[in-house]
Amino acid sequence: MLRKIALTLSALVSILFVVGIAGYVMTGPQAPAADSVSAQWLKPGPYKTTSVDKIFVDNSRETAANRDYPGAPDRALATTIWYPLGSVDSHPLIIHSHGFTSARNDLSYVAELLASHG
Known part of the structure; x- marks a missing residue:
């Protein structure tokens, strides 16, 4: 049970990290x-x-x-x-x-x- 929770949390953190990086890159400043x-x-x-x-x-x-x-x-x-x-x-x-x-x-x-x- 604890292993399943740890895997789920690890997957969630990984997804949030990837989404955060993608959001940062996509919303970066553009050249005028x-x-x-x-x-x-x-x-x-x-x-x-x-x-x-x-x-x-x-x-x-x-x-x-x-x-x-x-x-x-x-x-x-x-x-x-x-x-x-x-x-x-x-x-x-x-x-x-x-x-x-x-x-x-x-x-x-x-x-x-x-x-x-x-």
């Missing part, structure tokens, strides 16, 4: 139409881009301990700067602050796209 405004916004700009990683350090403040992090006598801010190559014009500075539960490279594709437009 080529002539849509969204497609125009997603096209890279005229500039090739590059990036550089920098660490800025504030020696006037300490970093407090937080969970497994023991703290530090200064504050370090690791950054990535994307910019258009070969442009001599001035361009706006866009700052993306990812917040506490994210990482600085989570939206790197957006930073690169924006930099390609100058």
Whole structure:
């Protein structure tokens, strides 16, 4: 009796898993139409881009301990700067602050796209 229940539950879980994966794949985002405004916004700009990683350090403040992090006598801010190559014009500075539960490279594709437009 218990074996029959276990087999039934196993089959049910397997079916739900397959249906869930199929539903996820079938309802995924579709590319916008080529002539849509969204497609125009997603096209890279005229500039090739590059990036550089920098660490800025504030020696006037300490970093407090937080969970497994023991703290530090200064504050370090690791950054990535994307910019258009070969442009001599001035361009706006866009700052993306990812917040506490994210990482600085989570939206790197957006930073690169924006930099390609100058």
